Amino acid sequence: MAYALPLHQHGKSKVRLGRVWRDGNIHHMVEWNVDTMIESDMEHAFVKGENTGMTATDTQKNTVYVVAQRMSQKCTVEQFAIALAQHFVRTYPLVSKAKIYVEQKPWNRMQIGGLPHDHGYALAGTEMRTVYVTYDKAGKLDVTAGLKELSLLKTTQSGYEGFLRDEYTVLPEVNDRIMASTVTCTWKYTTQPSCYDAAFSAAKSGLLDAFLGPAKSGVYSPSVQYTLYNMAKNLLDRVPQAESVFLNMPNLHFIPVNPVGSKFNNDVYVATSEPHGNIEAVVTRRGMMPHAKL
Numbered sequence: 570m571a572y573a574l575p576l577h578q579h580g581k582s583k584v585r586l587g588r589v590w591r592d593g594n595i596h597h598m599v600e601w602n603v604d605t606m607i608e609s610d611m612e613h614a615f616v617k618g619e620n621t622g623m624t625a626t627d628t629q630k631n632t633v634y635v636v637a638q639r640m641s642q643k644c645t646v647e648q649f650a651i652a653l654a655q656h657f658v659r660t661y662p663l664v665s666k667a668k669i670y671v672e673q674k675p676w677n678r679m680q681i682g683g684l685p686h687d688h689g690y691a692l693a694g695t696e697m698r699t700v701y702v703t704y705d706k707a708g709k710l711d712v713t714a715g716l717k718e719l720s721l722l723k724t725t726q727s728g729y730e731g732f733l734r735d736e737y738t739v740l741p742e743v744n745d746r747i748m749a750s751t752v753t754c755t756w757k758y759t760t761q762p763s764c765y766d767a768a769f770s771a772a773k774s775g776l777l778d779a780f781l782g783p784a785k786s787g788v789y790s791p792s793v794q795y796t797l798y799n800m801a802k803n804l805l806d807r808v809p810q811a812e813s814v815f816l817n818m819p820n821l822h823f824i825p826v827n828p829v830g831s832k833f834n835n836d837v838y839v840a841t842s843e844p845h846g847n848i849e850a851v852v853t854r855r856g857m858m859p860h861a862k863l
């Protein structure tokens with residue numbers, strides 16, 4: 570019995586990429602999560618098991634990176650999606666319609682000292698301020714303030730070199746990479762600040778300044794570990810009432826892509842969230858006890 574096949578289509582979902590356009594020292598960065606879907610004359614694949622003429626979903630995924638690289642001028646997500654859809658329809662005679670869905674992450678250029686940062690970004694609207702308070706019968710009050718889900722990214726001024734190499738190591742050494750993290754930080758007050766808001770602002774700006782560096786030059790990071798330590802140090806320098814700082818920083822990898830038929834040109838990256846590195850430490854003033862995470 571032959572049945573009708575009124576709808577069939579195939580595509581690739583959740584193709585994540587970072588695209589950086591470098592305009593001298595000023596970098597423009599977007600992160601996109603792309604779904605492709607194509608309608609094509611492929612009934613024979615479904616009904617007879619013949620794949621002749623099929624644009625594989627793997628090819629569709631590769632094409633996302635190729636087209637992203639071909640967008641040589643900074644472009645909008647709409648312009649990119651149109652270029653990708655047109656590419657599929659114009660390249661493959663059996664494709665009658667391409668449907669492209671793209672989500673753009675809200676990475677916003679940071680302001681440092683009132684100036685737009687050349688290459689530093691933060692994710693809008695994700696960060697939360699936290700506090701953990703204990704108070705006992707003896708009147709002992711402990712306040713541990715913090716923040717979580719502060720997502721930061723810089724498109725340059727980060728590298729990772731000189732680490733141990735053995736038969737299990739394939740990671741290349743680099744002195745220019747994207748560094749991205751979602752920061753969780755808590756700090757315990759030895760004495761209570763007169764204004765918790767001011768202490769929080771000082772703490773947060775200490776963290777940001779150490780991660781991003783000055784707006785026009787940034788600051789070089791040889792590892793997430795070193796940056797994390799400097800973020801904690803900055804916090805302790807600027808918040809005298811804090812005695813101990815805990816920082817957790819996943820290392821969210823953006824992996825350089827060689828688009829098919831082309832080469833990585835500091836432009837297109839696979840955006841990933843898993844697996845990710847995970848770096849954490851407690852930094853205290855000398856003689857102070859580290860505080861528990863929570």
Ligand SMILES: O=c1[nH]c(=O)c2[nH]c(=O)[nH]c2[nH]1
Pocket residue numbers: 728729740791792793794820846
């Ligand atoms: O800054 C980094 N620290 C690491 O410990 C590490 N490990 C790794 O694979 N890449 C990186 N980057």
